Amino acid sequence: MTESITIIDNRTGNQLEIPIVRGGVSAAEWQKLLPGIWFFDPAFMATAACDSAITYLDGEAGILRYRGYPIEELAERSTYLEVAYLLLHGELPTAEQFEQWKHDITYHTFIHENVRKRFLEGFHYDAHPMGMLVSAVAALSTFYLDAKDIFNLESRNKQIIRLIAKMPTLAAAAHRFSVGMPFVYPDNSLDYCANFLSMMWKVAEPRYEAHPTLVRALDILFMLHADHEQNCSTTAMRVVGSSHADPYSACAAACAALYGPRHGGANEAVIRMLTQIGSMENVPAFVESVKQGHGRLQGFGHRVYKNYDPRAKIIKRTADEVFAVTGKNPLLDIALKLEEIALADEYFVSRKLYPNVDFYSGLIYQAMGFPLEMFPVLFAIPRTSGWLAHWVEMLDQDSKIARPRQIYSGAEKRDYVPMDQRS
Numbered sequence: 001m002t003e004s005i006t007i008i009d010n011r012t013g014n015q016l017e018i019p020i021v022r023g024g025v026s027a028a029e030w031q032k033l034l035p036g037i038w039f040f041d042p043a044f045m046a047t048a049a050c051d052s053a054i055t056y057l058d059g060e061a062g063i064l065r066y067r068g069y070p071i072e073e074l075a076e077r078s079t080y081l082e083v084a085y086l087l088l089h090g091e092l093p094t095a096e097q098f099e100q101w102k103h104d105i106t107y108h109t110f111i112h113e114n115v116r117k118r119f120l121e122g123f124h125y126d127a128h129p130m131g132m133l134v135s136a137v138a139a140l141s142t143f144y145l146d147a148k149d150i151f152n153l154e155s156r157n158k159q160i161i162r163l164i165a166k167m168p169t170l171a172a173a174a175h176r177f178s179v180g181m182p183f184v185y186p187d188n189s190l191d192y193c194a195n196f197l198s199m200m201w202k203v204a205e206p207r208y209e210a211h212p213t214l215v216r217a218l219d220i221l222f223m224l225h226a227d228h229e230q231n232c233s234t235t236a237m238r239v240v241g242s243s244h245a246d247p248y249s250a251c252a253a254a255c256a257a258l259y260g261p262r263h264g265g266a267n268e269a270v271i272r273m274l275t276q277i278g279s280m281e282n283v284p285a286f287v288e289s290v291k292q293g294h295g296r297l298q299g300f301g302h303r304v305y306k307n308y309d310p311r312a313k314i315i316k317r318t319a320d321e322v323f324a325v326t327g328k329n330p331l332l333d334i335a336l337k338l339e340e341i342a343l344a345d346e347y348f349v350s351r352k353l354y355p356n357v358d359f360y361s362g363l364i365y366q367a368m369g370f371p372l373e374m375f376p377v378l379f380a381i382p383r384t385s386g387w388l389a390h391w392v393e394m395l396d397q398d399s400k401i402a403r404p405r406q407i408y409s410g411a412e413k414r415d416y417v418p419m420d421q422r423s
């Protein structure tokens with residue numbers, strides 16, 4: 001195995017041996033040998049930003065594992081709360097640990113009345129629920145001042161539990177407000193996903209009981225969305241966290257990164273695209289227009305996967321179970337046709353563009369009755385555990401503040417021109 005690479009410093013002609021660290025070159029070694037020479041890698045296409053033990057991803061083979069456990073096995077046998085524990089603690093919980101974890105999360109599902117009444121209800125009536133979520137998560141830092149104490153393990157764990165517990169409550173509150181419905185308090189006799197569905201849909205006393213197939217489907221989707229190594233939002237979490245900001249502020253930054261249509265907003269964009277296509281007959285023309293450069297196939301392509309996203313495979317199967325309860329989403333046939341045509345087309349094959357996690361998830365969410373605007377919110381709820389696992393790992397590694405360099409391409413030094421002399 002190669003243990004170092006040899007490069008020539010073209011300023012001096014010197015030959016330099018740079019040690020390889022786990023398949024990569026350490027930036028510290030690089031800077032020692034070649035000070036002032038930076039890697040130009042604006043979108044981090046070839047940069048490992050950290051050393052992480054949380055999620056393993058082989059994009060060529062389409063493999064995803066959390067803490068060593070294959071995603072397929074977790075989706076089959078685990079639950080979201082167990083997966084959240086696994087991501088954060090590194091091991092599956094014992095029965096006793098799991099009971100305590102569930103109890104702690106359940107105990108913290110309520111949000112401060114002012115967050116709802118004064119903050120969330122202060123938004124414009126048509127505010128996007130993801131915008132509301134981003135702001136509400138940031139606002140939580142003003143309610144929990146102990147959150148600044150990030151190196152106090154007791155306080156740190158409390159914020160982790162609060163965030164995982166309160167995300168569904170904030171999400172449902174944002175939805176209820178946006179449709180003019182009264183807020184529903186958490187029903188802590190219910191499990192995590194059933195409780196969320198109750199806060200979303202309850203219209204009459206004494207309680208809302210979601211269909212067990214739909215509760216399980218949501219739990220599976222939450223497991224699949226829980227982590228994905230250094231994606232854009234997790235990178236935002238780590239970058240903001242590296243300044244030692246509190247976890248609510250860092251999580252708000254991560255939520256904001258997830259909001260974009262290139263990332264967690266793509267599931268919403270997929271449904272808009274399928275609706276715009278309108279029928280199976282229109283699919284070939286739509287694919288042609290994408291190939292001509294008019295937009296992108298939403299829910300297709302991935303920075304790391306150059307194969308079928310393993311999560312999309314599981315979601316596709318789960319969709320059938322959901323549709324058996326809700327009735328088939330009429331957009332499914334268009335989605336299947338689109339996949340069939342794209343996967344047989346040289347444009348998509350040569351670029352290794354396959355369906356990603358967002359391609360089929362929206363069809364399930366829509367069939368379950370969620371409005372499109374809630375789709376990125378549904379992504380943010382489970383991803384919170386992944387963000388927090390990375391935040392904890394980063395703090396435990398005592399990592400440095402994230403601070404890349406740049407290649408300056410602006411003006412040379414010049415003199416200030418008074419305003420009356422400018423043309």
Ligand SMILES: CC(=O)SCCNC(=O)CCNC(=O)[C@H](O)C(C)(C)COP(=O)(O)OP(=O)(O)OC[C@H]1O[C@@H](n2cnc3c(N)ncnc32)[C@H](O)[C@@H]1OP(=O)(O)O
Binds near residue numbers: 263295296298301303
């Ligand atoms: C949870 C998630 O975040 S999963 C991703 C969700 N996002 C989407 O589904 C949005 C659609 N997909 C995309 O925009 C991209 O595939 C991304 C953002 C996910 C990845 O982007 P990158 O890794 O930077 O790939 P890049 O944009 O360089 O694309 C490589 C080539 O494939 C093409 N391409 C990539 N994705 C698509 C697509 N969805 N439709 C059509 N062409 C595409 C690009 O045009 C480019 O072609 P070129 O080499 O001829 O210029």
Ligand SMILES: O=C([O-])CC(=O)C(=O)O
Binds near residue numbers: 230232
């Ligand atoms: O890994 C990525 O870049 C995007 C993604 O699939 C995710 O965050 O789940």
